Amino acid sequence: MMSQLIQTILVTVNTDHSTHVALDKAEQLAKQTNAELHLLTSTYDSITQYSDFLSEPQYLQIQQHMLSNKEASLDEIADEIENNGVKCINHVRFTPNIADALDDLTAALDVDVVMKRKSEDLDQINPFYTPTDRQCIRHSHKPLWLVNDDELTYQSIVVAIDPISGDQAHRILNEKIVLYSRWLAEKYDAKVKYVNVYEAPIQTVGFEMAAIAYDDLLDNVAKHHQEAMKEFAQAHDIDPDDCIIDMGDPAQIIAHNCDKQSADLLIIGTVGRSGITGFFIGNTAEDVLGKVHCEVLCIPAQE
Numbered sequence: 001m002m003s004q005l006i007q008t009i010l011v012t013v014n015t016d017h018s019t020h021v022a023l024d025k026a027e028q029l030a031k032q033t034n035a036e037l038h039l040l041t042s043t044y045d046s047i048t049q050y051s052d053f054l055s056e057p058q059y060l061q062i063q064q065h066m067l068s069n070k071e072a073s074l075d076e077i078a079d080e081i082e083n084n085g086v087k088c089i090n091h092v093r094f095t096p097n098i099a100d101a102l103d104d105l106t107a108a109l110d111v112d113v114v115m116k117r118k119s120e121d122l123d124q125i126n127p128f129y130t131p132t133d134r135q136c137i138r139h140s141h142k143p144l145w146l147v148n149d150d151e152l153t154y155q156s157i158v159v160a161i162d163p164i165s166g167d168q169a170h171r172i173l174n175e176k177i178v179l180y181s182r183w184l185a186e187k188y189d190a191k192v193k194y195v196n197v198y199e200a201p202i203q204t205v206g207f208e209m210a211a212i213a214y215d216d217l218l219d220n221v222a223k224h225h226q227e228a229m230k231e232f233a234q235a236h237d238i239d240p241d242d243c244i245i246d247m248g249d250p251a252q253i254i255a256h257n258c259d260k261q262s263a264d265l266l267i268i269g270t271v272g273r274s275g276i277t278g279f280f281i282g283n284t285a286e287d288v289l290g291k292v293h294c295e296v297l298c299i300p301a302q303e
Helices: 021-033 055-081 098-108 134-138 169-186 203-208 214-235 249-262 276-281 284-289
Strands: 008-012 036-043 089-092 113-116 144-147 154-160 193-199 243-247 265-270 295-299
Touching: 008 098, 021 036, 021 055, 021 113, 021 144, 036 055, 036 098, 055 089, 055 284, 089 098, 098 113, 098 134, 098 265, 113 134, 134 144, 134 284, 144 169, 154 169, 169 193, 169 265, 169 276, 169 295, 193 214, 214 243, 249 265, 249 284, 265 284, 284 295
Parallel strands: 008 036, 008 113, 036 089, 113 144, 154 193, 154 265, 193 243, 265 295
Antiparallel strands: 144 295
């Protein structure tokens, strides 16, 4: 089962670039696993859509011309990869955002992982604009692997885990995270650390009114997480020495542990959100993106 985990890889390609980091890594992984590659790119012209002087047939003709040009560019790239022995299937979408194309394609295709190069707009903070990779996390229905430009051997992997499973969806997500971490650890002979970070309970006047000592509450919360992590490790045959528990800001502490472990890859679960709610709430996976230097594999809670 472990050897069959990744059989189909979807990789985003910007045909305007001369180098293709994610594609190179996807091709290498496909060769190692005998997987099939699906190449995805997009094109769009927002000006023609709002030009009153164009009739609908004229606009559709321009759209088809743009799609044909992208298809030709993608075909050249795919031909070179197929000459190296990897089967490729191409997909071109007419959309202003690659995240929308991912939404459409990952819902329709049975792919095991999506590979994409980390975007350069990760650190932008704007209530009217969501960085590309954050959008992709929210829209991808399949695990999304955001890769760096560096050549990595993936010797160190950090896995962010929440062992306190409140519902079936949460437990299923944990199982998927462990499955991918084990598969990658086996494939790359990597060391894996499982990190559970929880936020401190908010101290309010209610504690004083109820005569509850805040320090005692912190101790109880810590013990609860320690016990949950112990049960999680036992259930998945994980060495307790490979488990880390800490309290604080999840994104900051996860990033700190990635640096401390010299991690090549962080594996983390995601909760997709969009629109205003997505901007104001976000999720830990999105928050940690701009704080870690390693690659990130985001496992969605639902497919």
